[in-house]
Amino acid sequence: MNMPSATPPALPALPKRHTLQEFIHATTQKDHGQGLFELETERLLELNLNGKVHTKMGSMVAYHGQVKFTRETLLSRGVGNLLKKAVSGEGARITDAEGVGSVYLADAGKKISVIELSNESIVVNGNDILAFEPTIQYDIKMMKRVAAMLSGGLFNIRLQGSGLVAITSHYEPRTLIVEPGKPVVTDPNATVAWSGSLEPQIKTDVSLKSFLGRGSGESFQMLFEGSGFVTIQPYEEVAYQASS
Template identity: 25%
Template sequence: MPVFTVMGENDPFLHVSLRKNERIFSESGAMVMMEAPLQVKGQIRGGLGRALMRRFTSDESFFQQEIEAVGGDGDCLLSPALPGDIELLDVTPNSSYTLSDGCFLAADSGVQINPRLNTIGGGLFGGTGGFVIMEAVGQGKLAVSGFGSTFTLDVTPGRDVVIDNNHAVAWSSTLHHEIGMPRTGGGFFGSLVNSVTSGEGLIIRFSGQGRVVICSRNKAIFHPPAAT
């Protein structure tokens, strides 16, 4: 099985070691370096229908990279499009993950990234993928990236977690999630006014049992410093 290792603290690389005939897939353009025994090619992974849905309902690419060790063992380095941390997650038949737009980096060949329907609130207002969101299922390692630093929260029954929707990277598919406004008191109108004036916008409320990966920066409002 390919070995995934995060290398570096600031804007890290994803280092993957492959044995002969092993392969991984990654977001288009993620490969930075690979050794000579490896081969990279573009694939319409999951079939034409899934590829079209992935492209037109999220920030993911129509084509994905497949990296395979065809000539022997070899290593490669991958990098996400936005600067930030990389988190490694274990996908199993009993532990799948839902992904926010643009957060997928790479995975074992035993993992599939499938489209599934979002909640009505998430589809209309969520910022996490519209009416169709991506879910990682199967068996193997999954690498996701967040804009800025990342942190993993454990959600337990009776202790709901509220997260700004633009800071969610990935979460256990077993979790129940609802899109809404932060609780500020004063009823619906008061919550709406406070949501606008505080700049917090919409939130996702997670409940149940599972994990949530969050990132420190919001790419929707981030403005890089002007060149001098």
């Protein structure tokens, strides 16, 4: 499987004022030859679809061709009613895009990173998954101790196998290496992904509540111990809280 290039070719810069033809030329979709997952820009992903791809519900911004979209509830993956109530009124969903055509995905202007797994596993924050191939097995995990806070870390998706995965982050992601005896502690709202070999623990620290601005009286952190990595973003992402 061909790995997409890290950065798509730069488009010609637009002058402050430009003709309509200059605008169209500079912004027209280009074929970068990256295969199934093609980064049109660092914030827009094109799926060159000829089959099926799992996508985050609501991430499709445009498409052409013969493409069918089917919602799959995460509840069908074994997540309980607590997740359905806590995440959204309708439950969090993955949408299957299937057919032949081009599908364009984006998520609130967040930066997109494309990763190729080779019989490997990664856990991605539920807010930060964008798309992944059906050759990859996935399972939904809920962090029950975080359910009371408005956190993007409420549910996570564990991906295992071989294939392409697209994740998102606010601004540039950074990865911290976890080593034995050198644990890493992160804010759940700023945690994007971590290696499948790690099982983070949720801890609280009242002494940090004023520093982190938590209104609940407690500061929640994720503690990673062992060998692996954890990817963070320079932004605290807060998930939508639905009315009960």
